[in-house]
Amino acid sequence: MGFSSMDDLVNEITNNGKFIRNDWNKITGAAAYTAGRWFEMSSLAGTPVANAFSGTALAWQSTDEASGFGLYHGGDVSPDTKHVLNVSAVTAVATGVPAQLMLVDLQGYWPGISNNTTLAQTLTGTPTLRYTNGAGCRLFWAQRTTAGATAQNIAVSYSNTVPTSGRTLPVTVAMTASAIVPHISHSGTAANNYGPFLPLASGDTGVSTVASVTFSAANTGTGALCLARPLLTLPITTAAVAAERDLLNQLPSLPEVKDGACLVWLYFAGAATAANTNFYGAVEFGWG
Amino acid sequence: MGFDTVAALAAAQASSGQFWNSFVYKSTLPAVAAAGVWADGSIGAGIPIYNAYLGAALEFTPLTGSANRSIYTGPTISDSKYVAMAQIGTSAAGAPLVAMFADFLGFYPLVDTDDTAPQTMDNTQSLTRYSSGEGVQAFCVVQVPQSASATATVTLSYTNSAGVSGRTSTFGLFGASTIGNLCNIANTSNVASALTPFIPLESGDKGIRSIESMSVSTGIGGFINIVLCKPIFTLQLLEQNTVAEKVFFKESGTLPAVQPGAFLQFLTLRGSATTPIPFRASLDFTWS
Numbered sequence: 001m002g003f004s005s006m007d008d009l010v011n012e013i014t015n016n017g018k019f020i021r022n023d024w025n026k027i028t029g030a031a032a033y034t035a036g037r038w039f040e041m042s043s044l045a046g047t048p049v050a051n052a053f054s055g056t057a058l059a060w061q062s063t064d065e066a067s068g069f070g071l072y073h074g075g076d077v078s079p080d081t082k083h084v085l086n087v088s089a090v091t092a093v094a095t096g097v098p099a100q101l102m103l104v105d106l107q108g109y110w111p112g113i114s115n116n117t118t119l120a121q122t123l124t125g126t127p128t129l130r131y132t133n134g135a136g137c138r139l140f141w142a143q144r145t146t147a148g149a150t151a152q153n154i155a156v157s158y159s160n161t162v163p164t165s166g167r168t169l170p171v172t173v174a175m176t177a178s179a180i181v182p183h184i185s186h187s188g189t190a191a192n193n194y195g196p197f198l199p200l201a202s203g204d205t206g207v208s209t210v211a212s213v214t215f216s217a218a219n220t221g222t223g224a225l226c227l228a229r230p231l232l233t234l235p236i237t238t239a240a241v242a243a244e245r246d247l248l249n250q251l252p253s254l255p256e257v258k259d260g261a262c263l264v265w266l267y268f269a270g271a272a273t274a275a276n277t278n279f280y281g282a283v284e285f286g287w288g
Numbered sequence: 289m290g291f292d293t294v295a296a297l298a299a300a301q302a303s304s305g306q307f308w309n310s311f312v313y314k315s316t317l318p319a320v321a322a323a324g325v326w327a328d329g330s331i332g333a334g335i336p337i338y339n340a341y342l343g344a345a346l347e348f349t350p351l352t353g354s355a356n357r358s359i360y361t362g363p364t365i366s367d368s369k370y371v372a373m374a375q376i377g378t379s380a381a382g383a384p385l386v387a388m389f390a391d392f393l394g395f396y397p398l399v400d401t402d403d404t405a406p407q408t409m410d411n412t413q414s415l416t417r418y419s420s421g422e423g424v425q426a427f428c429v430v431q432v433p434q435s436a437s438a439t440a441t442v443t444l445s446y447t448n449s450a451g452v453s454g455r456t457s458t459f460g461l462f463g464a465s466t467i468g469n470l471c472n473i474a475n476t477s478n479v480a481s482a483l484t485p486f487i488p489l490e491s492g493d494k495g496i497r498s499i500e501s502m503s504v505s506t507g508i509g510g511f512i513n514i515v516l517c518k519p520i521f522t523l524q525l526l527e528q529n530t531v532a533e534k535v536f537f538k539e540s541g542t543l544p545a546v547q548p549g550a551f552l553q554f555l556t557l558r559g560s561a562t563t564p565i566p567f568r569a570s571l572d573f574t575w576s
Binding site: 033036088097098102131132134135136137140161171172174188189191192193194195196197199200201202203204205230233236237238249252255256268270271 | 298302303304305306307309311313333334335337348354355356360362365367375378379516528529531533538561566568570
């Protein structure tokens with residue numbers, strides 16, 4: 001399905017009412033953010049409600065629209081397909097810019113992974129994904145309790161889209177010492193930082209599941225390993241000025257939002273971001 | 289391989305996972321002393337990491353991208369990737385600014401610009417990408433500061449992309465006291481306003497395969513690296529706190545190709561004298 005023409009799009013969202021707009025807002029909380037790092041926003045206060053990353057430690061936790069902390073986008077529409085038409089965001093805080101927001105469909109996560117062991121931590125559960133074999137799905141680590149000051153690298157054994165198991169990160173990936181919540185703590189400006197997503201092995205186009213996580217050194221702290229499909233990015237350049245993007249006229253056009261998608265934002269701090277910086281905006285969806 | 293159809297391009301990004309979103313964050317691009325001065329974006333703290341141009345004097349040293357040594361393009365594949373979208377921005381007073389993204393192929397380190405004797409290059413190693421040299425350009429970047437604004441005329445002998453040796457490029461040097469500034473002038477006018485990214489080529493030539501020797505008319509102090517690169521694309525940033533963005537298929541009808549192993553970096557042209565500025569970029573790569 002989808003839209004066969006501009007006429008069809010206009011007809012679907014006007015005459016047939018296949019359209020929804022949803023406003024959102026998030027506030028960063030008590031900690032300032034360091035420039036050059038990525039942060040996940042689902043756990044921040046605001047609307048939708050904060051994601052507590054609940055679940056049993058090391059066990060896969062699926063997320064979907066009903067999880068509550070993803071942007072509401074109007075429920076399932078199959079056999080139609082739903083698409084993002086327009087997206088906007090703004091901050092009233094001067095240090096909230098420049099920034100980059102990335103909207104992702106969070107497939108789920110493995111919570112309660114400890115930073116404080118060098119043993120391989122076996123992850124359990126079989127992800128049910130909205131993307132066949134995880135095509136286009138990426139991994140990121142969301143820090144859930146503040147990390148200690150010890151430097152450590154992260155290693156992951158994952159299955160790609162084939163699925164071939166035992167795939168590993170192709171490079172050394174450094175976590176950030178003393179990473180705060182909700183830092184994607186392998187992102188930043190240190191030599192072995194990568195963000196927002198963990199790099200994949202040669203030839204891989206996605207991740208279908210993860211078998212284990214291993215750290216090179218023990219550090220305090222815990223986190224969640226998240227599996228998400230990026231949908232779009234939105235730069236915010238100026239405080240108090242709305243960043244807007246028309247996704248009908250830009251490539252890749254009209255990103256598809258799967259039934260059940262759990263839509264959450266990731267945030268890139270282009271400058272040191274003060275505590276309690278607010279962000280708000282809207283996403284418009286149409287389907288047909 | 290490239291893309292036969294728009295549908296194939298869309299599918300690569302929408303359903304096949306054949307994409308990677310890459311982010312650049314440089315906290316300090318080199319300062320420039322005047323408008324019109326080009327600077328080497330690979331020299332500066334951040335991601336990708338600082339490029340120190342390590343190599344033996346006058347020996348051609350190929351550059352190959354891996355991990356964060358250059359802009360990370362995603363999982364390794366055996367064929368070219370393509371740039372679907374690119375975006376640049378700065379929060380400092382560096383605009384207007386031109387950013388030219390290029391594959392840095394290799395360099396001749398520690399060329400003495402205080403020595404008027406001919407300096408013969410060692411070409412034991414050769415280009416590993418764009419091996420004929422077609423489209424390959426050269427620039428001179430300050431490695432050890434020179435006497436600011438001192439001038440000299442350079443006579444450089446090179447082999448062109450047709451394999452003809454003994455080709456001559458005559459151009460000016462405009463001394464720079466900042467590491468990372470480009471100091472070549474396209475002609476011998478020896479004024480700062482004539483600074484250009486690349487040295488001029490002899491009539492009819494399409495690129496440089498290797499450099500045989502270089503001599504300067506007058507010592508101006510310092511050392512330079514002569515870098516061979518293949519320009520990939522250019523973006524122009526008009527204002528501070530905005531972004532310049534290009535969706536290549538839509539706006540230019542083509543997708544810039546990035547070869548496997550590319551050492552993707554960028555040069556900047558500043559519209560005014562600036563202290564070191566922060567710079568960020570976002571590049572979406574795709575492949576078939």
